[in-house]
Amino acid sequence: METITLDKTFGDLLNSASSTWGDSKAIIYNEKSYTYLNLNNITDLLAKGLLSYGVQKGDKVALWLNNSPEWFFFYYAIAKIGAVIVPINTRFRSNDLEYVLKQSDSSLLVLGNSYRNANYYEILKGITPELEHSIPGQLKAEKLPRLRKVISVGFLSTSTISFKDLIDRGKQISNDELRKRESEVSPEDLFAIYYTSGTTGFPKGVMHSHKMIINMNNVAERLQMKSSDKILLFLPLFHVYASQVGLTAACTRGACIVLMEAFESGKVIKLIKEEKVSILYGFDSMYLDIMNDPNFNQKSIKSIRVAMCSGTKGILEKVVKKNDFKVVNSYGMTESTGVTSLTFLDDSDDTIISKNGYPLPGISIKIVDPYTKQTLSNGNSGEICVKGHSVMLGYYNKPIETKEVLTEDGWLYTGDKGYIDELGYLHLSGRIKDIIRVGGENVDPIEVDAVLISHPAVFKACTIAVPDERLTEVCASFVQLQVNKNKINEEELISYCKTKIASFKVPRYIFIVDEFPTTTTGKVQNFKLKQMAFKLLENKKAKSSEV
Structure with a gap:
């Protein structure tokens, strides 16, 4: 099984994948497909286009796009030039959008087309009315003074930089200039700021470096992922689960992403059958929706080799017991790159149902008393703490909140409750505050x-x-x-x-x-x-x- 070396940036990762699996499909989306070579070539043009507009290393580039190949293109293009990707939740509206753009210090926004009942351009214009009459690339907005450039994807506007314009500008920049910028990017550099899901209020910006690649390679290893695998991805790409366990893990093995714009149980079943999907990611409720769909039967999903599912024990048991494919259970959070522990493919059904996985390589987990912070022995329940390359760098521009959960020696206090059994497996039992x-x-x-x-x-x-x-x-x-x-x-x-x-x-x-x-x-x-x-x-x- 071919793999790539891991002391890399995300730009290096795609370059290596293109060299190793260039003719293999990287993305299938609706009627289109892109090989790893196609993906890398388009990414390079976009990266050079961003350079032509003066995007510097460390600049924050916000991405407000629905699931689409363009998400992949910008994801790697931003990484190649050492800028910082800021994925934005596509459910956000004016208040949330303004908060994230301002809090992240984003200077450039990649803006997608309308989706369902949301017109992203109109929502942005409601925050920055100056946009309508601005010169492309020269926005001056009172509420968002750092935001200067808006790139439009899937629609045209006289006040934004078009996707085509960015590609055309990229053709005027030499490959040597791009390679020079790429050489200045280090695996330790800030790669992304992921904003938490907002289950308890306003989200915080979770900072991660390019070292996320190491953890995703270990996820791919435990799933025994191969270049022949096809991964169905309907989870939103702005979330760490989809972009990391989806895009990044696949890129470490040359696997193919079969991409959906959004979750629809009937379409999931149809694509599994048509594309012979072998790996599935999702949350417990999504699996139940698939199983309750009138088109569902074991024959229609027989190509599935492994499915990653986490959630309520009762629902997980139904998913495990009523399907022929192998299920893996996991534990993770945005602050620890989405996956901290994962069960093995040869684990028993009882282990998968009752345990949230075994720590991935390079990750340490300990349980502490939530009040005294003393480390507890195996079998005793307390707060789950995580240490290793998967742990965030901190919350962006929130030093007080960072110190509340991240110690100087690298331990992340998750706020989750659980225990470690005698075999070293993690058992999650809820939130301390819940x-x-x-x-x-x-x-x-x-x-x-x-x-x-x-x-x-x-x-x-x-x-x-x-x-x-x-x-x-x-x-x-x-x-x-x-x-x-x-x-x-x-x-x-x-x-x-x-x-x-x-x-x-x-x-x-x-x-x-x-x-x-x-x-x-x-x-x-x-x-x-x-x-x-x-x-x-x-x-x-x-x-x-x-x-």
């Missing part, structure tokens, strides 16, 4: 969720804390029911929980919903659930007072 204090007793919401999901009528559950006058806090659970199952009401679910768990763990309130508020990557936004719970309880209280 623990619910019911009258002096600690309740892990994941345990409550697992009980609810074990009911045949329940599709998904998420438990949060709500205030209580007597007990300080009690459990409140949001539940999504299975399609085409017998209906069940809140009281019946509470009665079911009473037969399974201690009384103080039983939800005081259950709210049945059609769907959960989530980030684009599928994470449930707990702060929105709390807002919903408070409103529902206030309405309930008001109705009671009227009686």
Whole structure:
């Protein structure tokens, strides 16, 4: 199996992949495909185009694009010239967009075409009305004084630099000038600022160097990835999971990305069958959507060799037990390059369901008491801490927040709760701050969720804390029911929980919903659930007072 050496930048990585697997397909998107040589050639032209517009090493270049080949092109082009990529969540609107562009000090924005109900250009113009009459490359905006250039992809505007113009400008720059800039970029340099998903509020900018490549090579190694593999990627590329476990890991092995603009269960099944996809990435709820699709059957997905899935234990068990392909479980976060630990392909189903993987090479994990910070022995639950090349450099322009989670000797305090077993596997059990204090007793919401999901009528559950006058806090659970199952009401679910768990763990309130508020990557936004719970309880209280 061919691999590449790892003491590289992202620009080096693509150059090596082009030399090693030049004629192999790197991207399949709709009716188009690009070989690694095609990808590298287009990337070079864009990189030279950016040089022609004066983009310097260390400049922040924001990328607000939907999943598309152009995302790949800019990803590597920005890296080649030593600039810093700032991926922007495609669900962001004016407030979030303004915050990220300002907080990241972005001087250039790559702007995509409209998607669904969002016109990105109009949203940007709402923040910077000066854009409409500006000369391309010379924006002067009051709210975003550092942002000077906007590149448009998929549409034309008299106030932006077009994709074609950037390519044409790149043709006027010599290869020697690009190679000179590439030689000035080091693996230790800042490569990207990923903004966290925002499950608890405004996101923070997580800084990573080019050394992310090392971790992604180790992911590819554990998945036994080969150049013949085809990886179906529907996860959003602005997220570290998709761009790293997807793009970067594939590039270390010359594998092909079959790219989707967004997740659609029916189209996923169709592409798996047509393209003979062998590797699948996703979150637990996405796998359930695929399995519940009317076109789903084992024959239609028989080409899948391995699927990476993480999430609720109850849902993961359904994915593992009801499919013929191998599933791997993992643990990670944006601050640790998306994947810190991963199960092995020869692990048993019970191991995959119950354990969140074994640490990847070069990564250390320890468990500490969340209050004393003393290291705990195997089997004892506490806060998960991570150290190694996968750990972030810090939060951009947030030294206080960085010091709160990252020690001088490199330990990242994740805020996640778990333990390490006698074999060295990690077991994740929730967030330290998510623990619910019911009258002096600690309740892990994941345990409550697992009980609810074990009911045949329940599709998904998420438990949060709500205030209580007597007990300080009690459990409140949001539940999504299975399609085409017998209906069940809140009281019946509470009665079911009473037969399974201690009384103080039983939800005081259950709210049945059609769907959960989530980030684009599928994470449930707990702060929105709390807002919903408070409103529902206030309405309930008001109705009671009227009686």
